[in-house]
Amino acid sequence: MKPWLLLALLLAGSAQAAEVRIDIKGFMFDPQPLQIATGTTVTWVNHDPIPHTVAESGHLFRSGALDTDDTFSWTFTTAGTFQYFCTVHPQMVGTIHVVPST
Template sequence: MALVIGLGTIDIRHVSVLASAQQKAETTEVKIDNFSFGPGTLTVPAGTTVTWINRDDIPHTVVSTEGVFKSKVLDTDEKFSFTFSKAGTYPYFCSIHPKMTGKVIVQ
């Protein structure tokens, strides 16, 4: 299908496919509060963006144990986001408080 505009045409088949793909992308939030990640284990489909937000009064980080992602030091209300494109299990921790751990499972 093509749409005629002025002197040119636009193939709108590709536009609708792109819009559908963008609508399927998900965003999920993990709260950092009281020296813990909540939820501690999160299961998401591939393509999901996970956003961690620090709700504690002290700084924290979000660091993959396998080096896949690493945030800067997050002060209160600061955020860090990462998009998980591949299936797998992604354990992470706070480098300032190593007993704080979490895991993202991507299907």
């Protein structure tokens, strides 16, 4: 998602919850880092030809193995900074900053 679009969603204060996608490709999570508002659902999509997982460092969530084009979604209900990684390839890391919604 383009940063200006995310900012527009945050400023709009819409009653509808936002959805954001993180692409898994080339052994990377994209975009990185990501800032979202509470109530936003993040969906990871694996575009690599091999399986990956998405696991939050504090054990808040953990996907199963995601094959090519598989997805995993999580709705962030509390503010904070969340680190996540692929359990199969631990060098793959990401960060999501969750701010209170307006």
